[in-house]
């Protein structure tokens with residue numbers, strides 16, 4: 001039993017080391033890196049499509065797609081006209097830092113200033129593995145239920161921003177937004193929240209505006225630290 005615990009700690013420590021290397025690579029290249037985490041079907045890829053369609057400087061964006069199997073999400077992103085690398089974990093339930101480091105060798109980092117990583121669909125395990133990202137974005141759809149934050153607190157604790165998707169379906173669901181947001185803020189009072197619909201486009205412009213701001217902060221931060 002004790003051995004098992006040690007092993008898990010070693011794996012996480014090794015991941016932490018590589019995630020620091022990734023962080024340095026992102027800093028050297030003035031690249032804002034975002035790690036998107038959410039359950040299967042929460043709307044992560046659809047959200048990415050909407051972000052890419054609405055962002056001003058589309059050329060400097062790349063996406064890393066994490067999935068257990070298939071290149072379906074990567075094909076969707078490629079159709080939006082940005083560079084994309086697919087990682088298939090072959091059964092693994094999360095991305096880790098070495099996988100991301102390997103994927104980076106397929107991208108022209110000099111040309112980029114925004115890297116968005118869609119993690120494997122899973123609200124639990126990806127939260128434990130830093131990839132070197134600037135911040136985590138948790139994506140949760142209202143159809144998953146308003147009781148989820150306290151059941152899966154870690155990702156709500158770790159994330160800088162929460163995107164609540166499928167708000168167009170609120171009228172068909174018993175989802176209490178006030179209860180949900182109160183629970184989220186009980187776990188992470190500072191978390192930034194966007195309520196959006198990928199279907200109608202509601203809330204997308206506000207989210208994209210905020211992302212552009214984060215991108216600019218990162219550029220300025222790097223310029224000031226030179």
Ligand SMILES: Nc1nc2c(ncn2[C@@H]2O[C@H](COP(=O)(O)OP(=O)(O)OP(=O)(O)O)[C@@H](O)[C@H]2O)c(=O)[nH]1
Pocket residue numbers: 038039040041042043044045046047073120121122165166167168169196197198199
């Ligand atoms: N009504 C509605 N449907 C949505 C919205 N966002 C996504 N969907 C639908 O939800 C389904 C799953 O969306 P995806 O974007 O593939 O979900 P995902 O989180 O990327 O899924 P995985 O990559 O498998 O984890 C698709 O049928 C989308 O069209 C939304 O805001 N409103």
Ligand SMILES: [Mg+2]
Pocket residue numbers: 044045046073118
């Ligand atoms: Mg997806």
